[in-house]
Amino acid sequence: MPERLSVHLNRDHPRDLQPEAASLETDRSFVLVFENHGGPIHVHLQLDDALAAVADVAATQVYVDEGQTRGVEVAIRPDHPPAKGYVELSTGYGAEQARVNVTVTDERKDGGPDVAVDESLTEKTTPEPDEESLALADVALPAAAAVAAVAFALAIALAGSDALAVAVGALAVLGGVGVAGYVLRT
Missing domain, CATH: 1.20.5 (Single alpha-helices involved in coiled-coils or other helix-helix interfaces)
Structure with missing residues (x-):
C-alpha cells in the first residue's frame, strides 16, 4: 500500500495549507490526502526537478469541495535511483504555499515485497454451496x-x-x- 501524508486545508483561515509533516522518506509511491475543513478550494501541486526525475504526480490541479477529502498519488517509477526533492503546494493563486521535502530511497525500508499481502490469504476457505446451483x-x-x-x-x-x-x-x-x-x- 502506498504511504499517505495528510494535508489540511482551510483549518485556521481561508486558503490555509498545513501538511502533517514537513518531510517524507519513502521507497515507493505515496498519496497526498487533502482534508478540507472549510469552503471549496483549488490546490496546485508541483514537483521540483529532482523529484520529477523519479516521480509523476497524478494531478497538478486538485479541486477539494467543502468538507471533502481527496487523495492524489505521487507515483515513484520502478528501478528509481535515490533522490531528494520536494512537492510544492499552493492555494489562492500562490498566496498560500507549503513544501513537503521528499527523500526517495532505493531500498525498501521494511524489507518486504512490493505488494502488501494480507495474512488472511494463507487461510484455507471452503466455498459455501450456492442455493441456486443445480446438482x-x-x-x-x-x-x-x-x-x-x-x-x-x-x-x-x-x-x-x-x-x-x-x-x-x-x-x-x-x-x-x-x-x-x-x-x-x-
Missing part, C-alpha cells in the same frame, strides 16, 4: 427420460409408418420441452 442428480433423471423418449421415437420411426413416426417425434419434442422447463424451474 447432477437434479438434472440426471429428466435428462435420462428425454434420451429414452428420443430413442423410443427413433425406434418407432424406423419400424413403423410415417404418420406414426411424426406423432411419436412430436411427443418426443414436447417431452424434451417439458424436461427443459422442469430443469429451468428447479
